[in-house]
Amino acid sequence: MAQKDFVLTVEDLTVSFDGFKAVDGLNLYIDQNEVRVVIGPNGAGKTTVLDLISGKTRATSGTIKFKGLELTQMSEHMIVRAGIGRKFQTPSIYENLTTYENLEVSFPRGRSVFGAIAFKCTSEVDERIRQIADEVFLSDMLHQTAELLSHGQKQWLEIGMLLMQDPELMLLDEPVAGMSVSEREKTAELLGRVAKNRSVVVIEHDMEFVKNIAHRVTVLHQGKVLADGSMESVQANPKVIEVYLGH
């Protein structure tokens, strides 16, 4: 298989925690501009896969290549600088800073200690902050302290913080968890927009939402790929129905 065509190539990835293999010989290939949704029952290893890609957890064996760059030995911040953004399961934002400051801190410049001291919020940065805030429906909340945002707005803010980094690959862990129906629709539309020039890997349980956004679906079960393909083919797969979707 021609590796260069893929943004992300995961091969034979295994991680074991005290003998328990949370991820077991996993292969995953993410195309450019692809929205891949990873589904699976609880404990299938979905979040662990994102942890492994983003460097939060170290792999026991296997390779993770991002545009030909081996990630398994890199530190988290270097992986981010290489162009991978990660959103956490629970909204992970800076509660004591304003929406504006949350986005400002996420701007990918001045990331060293002295760079941060010298960093100036230029009109270019300001423009980008406003543009992203607009994209994630938070234009009116710019000067609101982030802890006062609603749950859904916090989720959007974190997505906005990723967009500030302009990553080539976005890893989103349950982006619509705890959102209302209308918020879910807006988020689906948002992901459709942002996925135009980047690849996105999403973990999600909400099948309606998955149908809305997925180009391709991967089903994980006990750390292994159970099925892989379009939404329709996965939904029709008897093994998937057995372990996850139910009869």
Next chain:
Amino acid sequence: MNPEKLKWLGGRSGLAGFVCLGLLVVVIMPLTLDIFRLNLVGKYLSYAFVAIGLTLCWGYGGILSLGQGVFFGLGGYCMAMFLKLEASDPISTKIQSTPGIPDFMDWNQITHLPLLWVPFRHFGFAIAAVLILPTLLAFVIGTAMFKRRVGDVYFAIVTQAIAAILSVLIIGQQGLTGGVNGITDLRTLLGWDIRTDSARYILYFINAGLLFICIAFGTFLLSTKLGKLLVAMRDKEERVRFSGYDVSAVKIFVFSIAALFSAIGGAMFTLQVGFMSPSFVGIVPSIEMVIFCAVGGRMSLFGAVYGTLLVNFGKSYFSESFPQVWLFLMGGLFIAVVMFFPDGLAGLFEAHGKPWLKRLPPLLRRWRRTKLATQGSTQGSTQSSDSKS
């Protein structure tokens, strides 16, 4: 004034803070206190360096160090070593069996100056050591801890252990450090007698000046993106890491800055008090310094200074008036702060002082208006020029 220009000083409220503290420390205290009390205040203000360092690294960065006494002490010892060598010239130590070395070395049967002490004959080296040595140590400790992601309470315990180790080391190496008594009987700085009243006045003002420089530097740091990063790190360290920042580098930096501030404070302590001893290095003083910061409000650089002054005035008042119970009163004060106003003095000011101050201008304006009105009725010609000003 242009608010943009003031940004690095913390905006208008930052400027007001500087003016208030400046009035108190540079004008009111020197005018109202005798030199003995003023020297005491100077001593307290040298602790304030540690407290403002803690504001940065604990209050903003969330890194609780229970070992700031280490850096305070090292700064103080570096200064004391220079002063002690100057005080130990061969003439004034001619009764010793080895003249020309510090008296405590002579008592410990040491016959020549240890290698460690030799460079401290030079004032330039001593100053450089004050500034660099503790900062470097903090850098090494920080690198060892933060690169391995040791944080929170574990970091606090490690720093406390380091404080204990250093004080044991100093006490144990009597011939090298003066042991439990420390380095005492310091007299002159480059020939200038630091024990006179005039010297004490001058040192007090130098100390205050340095403190303001440190506060200004801290305020500047907090006004940059680094300040926001510190708060962000405290809130969600993981998120900062996954925004492409090397969290450990930021922590090492702020911890080193806190150590640098502490060391400056330690050196100024030695100069003003005239000695340095292990009792400012160990666990108890290190924790006391955290109390100063907590009482002041750990999110405010100015608060840290007021907290230091208040606790120390309280300490000297209680220990003079109720020698048996003062430690309990101190403990009670700390518990009260933690339980009832966790944001300390600065928090109280934000909650009660600021609203009260906000009500002041309208009151003043009304007072002025009534005054103008009464003036206007008597001398109508001056009213227009008055209201313009």
